[in-house]
Amino acid sequence: MSANRQKTFAAAAALAYVEDGMTLGLGSGSTAEIFVRLLGERIKDGLRIQAVATSNQTAELAQEVGVPLIDVDHVNHISVTVDGADEVDGHFQLIKGGGGCLLREKIIAHASDLMIVVIDESKLVSRLGRFALPVEVDRFGFSITAKQIYDVLRACGIAKPDVQLRRKGDGLEPFVTDGGHYILDCACGAIPDAAMVDYRLKALPGVVEHGLFIGLARVVIVGEDTEARVLEL
Numbered sequence: 393m394s395a396n397r398q399k400t401f402a403a404a405a406a407l408a409y410v411e412d413g414m415t416l417g418l419g420s421g422s423t424a425e426i427f428v429r430l431l432g433e434r435i436k437d438g439l440r441i442q443a444v445a446t447s448n449q450t451a452e453l454a455q456e457v458g459v460p461l462i463d464v465d466h467v468n469h470i471s472v473t474v475d476g477a478d479e480v481d482g483h484f485q486l487i488k489g490g491g492g493c494l495l496r497e498k499i500i501a502h503a504s505d506l507m508i509v510v511i512d513e514s515k516l517v518s519r520l521g522r523f524a525l526p527v528e529v530d531r532f533g534f535s536i537t538a539k540q541i542y543d544v545l546r547a548c549g550i551a552k553p554d555v556q557l558r559r560k561g562d563g564l565e566p567f568v569t570d571g572g573h574y575i576l577d578c579a580c581g582a583i584p585d586a587a588m589v590d591y592r593l594k595a596l597p598g599v600v601e602h603g604l605f606i607g608l609a610r611v612v613i614v615g616e617d618t619e620a621r622v623l624e625l
């Protein structure tokens with residue numbers, strides 16, 4: 393069955409958490425985009441909400457489908473954020489950033505009363521690390537930072553980390569985030585202690601943010617072939 397169908401079940405189930413008058417955080421990526429489109433339909437039917445977007449791409453889509461956006465610096469309170477993920481483990485720890493939006497996604501998730509993650513079944517893992525961990529870094533001295541990240545990952549028990557600068561589709565130019573930073577994709581294989589990696593990466597001066605989301609998600613909605621399964625912490 394298609395991942396797209398599963399993503400649609402998950403995104404549709406997240407609408408049950410949306411109430412009139414809320415300010416929502418809108419995640420990024422294909423599953424979050426399905427949610428934004430469904431939200432746009434609800435708004436046409438009379439739902440009244442406002443939203444902040446976690447990427448320029450999501451902001452453009454929200455405008456296209458009629459979801460009212462508010463400037464992030466004019467937001468007092470975010471009730472619910474709905475976002476996708478690249479991996480989710482049994483403790484609701486996530487790897488995010490496959491789309492390169494992890495910094496804004498983490499800022500908004502952290503500021504929200506509730507983060508809901510919407511995924512297809514393929515994203516559930518017993519241990520994080522099969523998906524390369526994205527780390528957003530300042531462009532200045534990124535090669536130095538890459539070496540430091542390698543050393544941190546080794547010190548965290550990852551035997552052979554592979555740290556690669558993310559490039560655009562053409563493979564020539566580095567990928568640049570909405571915030572103007574580079575992404576280093578760190579293939580780890582498996583991450584034995586995600587909390588330690590989180591702590592030690594954040595201590596590096598060149599690291600702006602990384603894609604480990606720990607202690608943020610409280611609801612995970614897994615799209616399956618015929619329905620969505622709602623997991624709550």
Ligand SMILES: O=C(CO)[C@H](O)[C@H](O)COP(=O)(O)O
Pocket residue numbers: 419420421422423424475476477478487488489490491492493494497
């Ligand atoms: O973290 C993200 C973007 O930075 C996305 O949420 C993540 O990559 C999942 O995307 P998709 O729903 O397309 O599989």
